[in-house]
Amino acid sequence: MQEPKITQAMIDAYDEYTHLTLDRRRFMEKLTGLAGSAAAAAAIAPLLAANGAKAEIVAANDTRVTGEDITYPGAAGDRKGYLVRPAEVSGKLPAVIVIHENRGLNPHIRDVARRMALEGFLALAPDFLSPAGGTPTDEDKAREMIGALDAAATTANAAATVAFLEGHAQSTGKVGAIGFCWGGGLVNRLAVGSPDLKAGVAYYGAQPKAEDVPKIKAALLLHYAGLDERINAGIDAYQKALKDNGKDATIYVYEGVNHAFNNDTSAARYDKAAADLAWNRTVEFLKAKLA
Numbered sequence: 143m144q145e146p147k148i149t150q151a152m153i154d155a156y157d158e159y160t161h162l163t164l165d166r167r168r169f170m171e172k173l174t175g176l177a178g179s180a181a182a183a184a185a186i187a188p189l190l191a192a193n194g195a196k197a198e199i200v201a202a203n204d205t206r207v208t209g210e211d212i213t214y215p216g217a218a219g220d221r222k223g224y225l226v227r228p229a230e231v232s233g234k235l236p237a238v239i240v241i242h243e244n245r246g247l248n249p250h251i252r253d254v255a256r257r258m259a260l261e262g263f264l265a266l267a268p269d270f271l272s273p274a275g276g277t278p279t280d281e282d283k284a285r286e287m288i289g290a291l292d293a294a295a296t297t298a299n300a301a302a303t304v305a306f307l308e309g310h311a312q313s314t315g316k317v318g319a320i321g322f323c324w325g326g327g328l329v330n331r332l333a334v335g336s337p338d339l340k341a342g343v344a345y346y347g348a349q350p351k352a353e354d355v356p357k358i359k360a361a362l363l364l365h366y367a368g369l370d371e372r373i374n375a376g377i378d379a380y381q382k383a384l385k386d387n388g389k390d391a392t393i394y395v396y397e398g399v400n401h402a403f404n405n406d407t408s409a410a411r412y413d414k415a416a417a418d419l420a421w422n423r424t425v426e427f428l429k430a431k432l433a
Contacts, residue, residue: 241324403417
C-alpha cells in the first residue's frame, strides 16, 4: 500500500489544531480537503499526531536508570512528577527539569527524562496538570486542560520545582531545565521567574516579553524549527532583548524542519538529523553550565 503523502499545508493545519483555535472536527474537514478524500485524511491524521506506541527509546524498566513517581512541594500544594537518575551513579548529580509539551506528562516525556538521566543528570519531569487532577490519556483533553492553566501559577510551580531540586539529597544544588513546545515557553518564563535557575533549554518555545528579559539570570540555549512561522515570529525581539541586556544566550534555527522536530513519536514532524544535533548541543550545554 502506498504511503500517504503529507504536505506542509497538512502539517500547518495540524499545528493550528493543536496550538491555536482549530477544533478536531474542523481540522479533519480541512485535512480532508487537502488530502482529497475522507479516507486519505483518516490515513494521514495518525501520521501527523504523536504515536505513544513509539515513545520508549529508553524503556521504563531499563536497568541503567532508576525512576519513580513522586510527590513534591509546589508553590501552593503538592505536585506530582517522575524522578529518574542513572542507576550506577551513587554520588550527587546536577539536576534537570524536563518540561512536557501541551499533552502533559505522557510516556514520551517520561522517556526523555530517562534519556536525560543516562546523560548523567538527576531528571525530574513534573506533571504541570497536577492541580487539575493530573495528565489524562486523552490528548485533546490534556491540551484543553493545559490551556486552562493559570500562567503565573504554573510559573510559580516551576520555580518551586527548582527549589525542590536545589535541596534534593541526590542533587548538587545546580538546576537546569529543558522544555518542548508549551514546555519550551515555560522554560523561558521560568528563566524570568526564578533567579536560581542556572541553565534553560527551550525547544521551539514561545518567548517572554522583552521587558522581562533583564530578570533572566540563567544561561539559555534556544532551539527553533525553520518552518515554524508561528513561534519564530518572536525570535528577533527576544534575541535583541537578550543581546541588549548582556545575557548568556545561544540561538539555533534548524532550517527545513517543523515545530516538534524533536518528538520522535510524530512521524510527519520528527527530523532525526536536527533532533540529534540539538540533543548533542543540549547535553553539552547543560553539562557545562551545571558543572
